[in-house]
Amino acid sequence: MLVFNLYRSIPITETIVLDVDKGYGLNQVIDTLNKKELITRPLILKAYVRIFKSRANIKAGEYLVSKNENIFQLIRKISEGSVYYRQIRLKEGSTFNEIVTLFTNNQFIRKDNNTDNLENIKSILDLDVPSLEGQFHPDTYNYIKGTLTLIF
Structure with a gap:
């Protein structure tokens, strides 16, 4: 049940820009998402990503976060370096x-x-x-x- 919460849309009402600094790893990105209240269970997300997506390479840059995205789509976007132009x-x-x-x-x-x-x-x-x-x-x-x- 907890894992299914990670597939729900990110709880925002409008598109925002997330800035991922150079040198950030997965833990820093998840901590940033938690501070911005984009996720509610950072430990579950960290464990899930480590188990199933252990090769998530974090790319620095700005990323658009839309209200229709779930957290895994956002992590994929950051791993691929699909930055905001x-x-x-x-x-x-x-x-x-x-x-x-x-x-x-x-x-x-x-x-x-x-x-x-x-x-x-x-x-x-x-x-x-x-x-x-x-x-x-x-x-x-x-x-x-x-x-x-x-x-x-």
């Missing part, structure tokens, strides 16, 4: 400075301090142009938390 949108007609601001203000993108001027940026991007205006295609781009970007 965030989106950033470059609008048509955006100036280079607007793009710089968009990336600089994004808390989920890591900044690279090795690009301190426009000439370095042009060199890194292998662009032989007088200006960077118009060089970036307007579109929606997917990225994962911690993706490295240039600091302008």
Whole structure:
């Protein structure tokens, strides 16, 4: 009877993002799920996963947890590294400075301090142009938390 509780949907009302830090093992993930009240019986889950899914390799990253998922689907997602992709949108007609601001203000993108001027940026991007205006295609781009970007 207790094991069947693990197959019920996770008790949330809306989709949430779960952050699994680098170096986390199965125990830390289960403890995090317990602290967030996504599971009620962590010891049973630890024992069950150890017995039946002993090769669960935990991958760091952000994971979407939906109200229709059960805990085993979530553990599988974390083991496979099916991370959540965030989106950033470059609008048509955006100036280079607007793009710089968009990336600089994004808390989920890591900044690279090795690009301190426009000439370095042009060199890194292998662009032989007088200006960077118009060089970036307007579109929606997917990225994962911690993706490295240039600091302008």
